[in-house]
Amino acid sequence: MEVVILPGEERIAAVGADIIAQHVAAKPASVLGLATGSSPLRVYGELGRRVASGELTLSGCSAFLLDEYLGLQDDHREAYRRVIEREFVERVDIDSTRVHGPDGAAADVVAACAGYEEQMCAAGGVDVQLLGIGGNGHIAFNEPGASLAGRTQARMLTEQTRRDNARFFGDDIDAVPRHCLTQGIGTIREARHLVLIAWGSAKAQAVQQLVEGPVSALWPATALQLHPHVTVLLDDAAASRLELREHYLASAEHRLAGQWY
Numbered sequence: 001m002e003v004v005i006l007p008g009e010e011r012i013a014a015v016g017a018d019i020i021a022q023h024v025a026a027k028p029a030s031v032l033g034l035a036t037g038s039s040p041l042r043v044y045g046e047l048g049r050r051v052a053s054g055e056l057t058l059s060g061c062s063a064f065l066l067d068e069y070l071g072l073q074d075d076h077r078e079a080y081r082r083v084i085e086r087e088f089v090e091r092v093d094i095d096s097t098r099v100h101g102p103d104g105a106a107a108d109v110v111a112a113c114a115g116y117e118e119q120m121c122a123a124g125g126v127d128v129q130l131l132g133i134g135g136n137g138h139i140a141f142n143e144p145g146a147s148l149a150g151r152t153q154a155r156m157l158t159e160q161t162r163r164d165n166a167r168f169f170g171d172d173i174d175a176v177p178r179h180c181l182t183q184g185i186g187t188i189r190e191a192r193h194l195v196l197i198a199w200g201s202a203k204a205q206a207v208q209q210l211v212e213g214p215v216s217a218l219w220p221a222t223a224l225q226l227h228p229h230v231t232v233l234l235d236d237a238a239a240s241r242l243e244l245r246e247h248y249l250a251s252a253e254h255r256l257a258g259q260w261y
C-alpha cells in the first residue's frame, strides 16, 4: 500500500487527477471506477479543468459507479447517478451512455446486481478505482461486518453512515435511505489500481486501521491491504494517527518525483 501524505485537498486533487491521466495516457479506453461523497469531488473538478484546457480527454473511457441508494426517485438530486452526472460527467468529455451505476430502482434487485457485475466484467474490469472511506471504515457501502470477499448486493446502511450523510439531505437523517446497492469488497478488489482519498480528522481512525490495523470485518477497508496496487492519498489530519507517518512521508517524496503506477 502506497501512502502519500499531501499538504491539503488541492494537492490531493492534483495527484488524484495525475494518476487518472496516466492511466488514460497508457490506455485511452480506460475503465474508470467512480466514488461519490465529498472526498473525490475536487479530483473531478481538476479532471474537468484539464479536459476544458485540452490537456486531457476522457472521450474513450467508460465508467462504473461504486454504489447507489435504494428507495430514492431516479431523478432525486442525491441519487448517486445524478451526483456523478453533475460532478463528473458534465465537467468532462466522457460519453454519458458509457457511465454505469447499480440500478437503485430495479424491481429485481438481485438480478440487477448480478447484471451489474456482468457489465463490469464485459467491459474488461475497472482499470483505476477511486475510493473514499467512511469514518467507520466502510468502502463503497460495505459497512462493518460486511464480507471481505462479497459481490455487488443490497446492503443496509449503519446509523453512523446515515448520520454522516444527512448533510446531503438537509441535515435530516430520516431523509437518508436505509438501504443501498453496493459493489462488494470482492468486486472492488478486482479493480487493477485502487486510489483511496481521505482528508480531515474525522477519517484519522479509519485511515489508521486501513493502513496499519489488522485485516478485520470490523474495519472493512482493511481488506485493501491484500490488494497488490493501492495508493492512499491523505492530508495531514487524516494521516495524524498513523504510527509510521514519518516513514510514509519520506518514501512519498520519491514517488512524487516520478511515476504513479
Ligand code: F6R
Pocket (backbone or CB within 6 Å): 034, 035, 036, 037, 038, 039, 040, 066, 067, 131, 132, 133, 134, 135, 138, 139, 140, 141
Ligand atoms: C460513496 C462511497 C462511500 C464514501 C464514504 C466517504 O460512493 O462509496 O464509501 O466514499 O462514505 O464519504 P465522504 O467522501 O463524503 O466522506
